[in-house]
Amino acid sequence: MPDTQWPRYEVFKQDAPGQPHRSIGTIHAADPELALLIARDVHVRRPDCASLWVARTDDIFSMTADELAAHPDWAAEDIPGGAVAQTFHVFQKTTQRRGMTFVVHTGDVQARTAREALRLAMQRFPKPEVFVWWVCQAGAVTRSEPEMESSWFAPARNKTYKQQAYYGETGARPEGSGAGDEDDPHPE
Numbered sequence: 001m002p003d004t005q006w007p008r009y010e011v012f013k014q015d016a017p018g019q020p021h022r023s024i025g026t027i028h029a030a031d032p033e034l035a036l037l038i039a040r041d042v043h044v045r046r047p048d049c050a051s052l053w054v055a056r057t058d059d060i061f062s063m064t065a066d067e068l069a070a071h072p073d074w075a076a077e078d079i080p081g082g083a084v085a086q087t088f089h090v091f092q093k094t095t096q097r098r099g100m101t102f103v104v105h106t107g108d109v110q111a112r113t114a115r116e117a118l119r120l121a122m123q124r125f126p127k128p129e130v131f132v133w134w135v136c137q138a139g140a141v142t143r144s145e146p147e148m149e150s151s152w153f154a155p156a157r158n159k160t161y162k163q164q165a166y167y168g169e170t171g172a173r174p175e176g177s178g179a180g181d182e183d184d185p186h187p188e
Contacts, residue, residue, distance in 0.1 A: 005028060006028040006029050006030050007028065007029065007030075007056050007057070007058065008026050008027070008028050008056070008057040008058075009026060009027055009028070009029055009032070009035040009039070009054040009055060009056055009057065010023055010025075010026055010054065010055050010056075010057050010060060011023070011024050011025050011026060011027060011035075011039040011042075011043050011052070011053070011054055012024070012052070012053040012054070012055070012105065012141075013043060013044060013049050013051075013052055013053075014049065014050045014051040014052070014053075015048050015049065015050065016048065016050050017050050017051075019050075020104045020105045020106070021051065021053055021104075021105040022102050022103070022104050022105070023091065023102065023103040023104075023134075024043050024102075025042075025043055026057065027039050027042055027043075027054075029054075032054060032056075032142035033142065035054040035142065036052060036054050036142050036143075036144060039052055039054050040052060040144070040152055044152075044153060048153070049152075049153045050149060050153065051143065051144055051146075051149075052143070052144040052152075053141050053142070053143050053144075054141070054142050055136050055140050055141045055142070056140065059136055059137065059140040060134050060135070060136045061114035061115070061117070061118060061134065061135045061136070062132060062133065062134050063118060063132070063133050064131065064132050064133075065129075065130060065131050065132070068133075074115070075115050075116075075118070075119045077113060077115050077116070079112050079113055079116065080112075083112035083113065084112065085110045085111055085112050086110065086111070086112075086137060086138070086139065087108050087109075087110060087137070087138040087139075088108065088109050088110075088111050088114065088117035088121075088135045088136060088137055088138065089105055089108055089135065089136050089137075089138055089141065090105070090106045090107050090108060090109055090117070090118075090121040090124075090125060090133070090134070090135055091103045091104060091105050091106060091132075091133070091134035091135070091136075092104060092106045092125065092127065092130045092132070092133060092134075093130065093131045093132040094127055094129060094130055094131065095131075096131060103132060103134055106121070106125045107121075107124065107125055108138065109121050109124060109135075111135075114135050114136075114137075117135040118133055118135045121133065121135060
């Protein structure tokens with residue numbers, strides 16, 4: 001049976017100018033422009049945002065620390081002779097403290113392939129503990145433009161944002177719990 005699901009895109013959000021872009025989740029979309037619109041509607045309705053990026057998940061080369069250790073020859077590859085260096089964005093996950101996965105944009109490298117980009121990134125951005133490395137060609141990322149900021153992100157700045165846990169449990173309360181009994185048209 002053919003796959004009829006739209007491609008999956010990783011969503012990266014920058015909270016304020018000068019801060020790094022962080023992976024905040026994924027969405028499915030027919031194309032990059034629609035992915036950016038869906039990402040805005042799904043992930044940036046309340047929290048502050050200065051910039052939004054989306055990249056197809058298939059365009060992100062990813063290696064975990066366990067994969068790197070299990071395959072010491074992971075970087076071996078034949079790079080075509082005419083391959084041209086291009087910009088790759090480098091992302092790292094350096095903490096396991098949160099329930100959500102935060103993979104953070106660390107910087108950029110110039111490389112001919114994704115494997116070469118990762119090898120160079122590991123040399124240029126060494127950290128004691130990196131759980132996940134991602135690299136993605138800069139050209140594969142679709143971005144919100146600076147002139148979009150006021151119309152796309154400013155309306156959400158004055159809206160209160162609360163984590164789901166703030167609201168507690170929802171749903172009906174058991175009868176006789178005391179809550180709402182005064183409104184009961186048929187008291188016992």
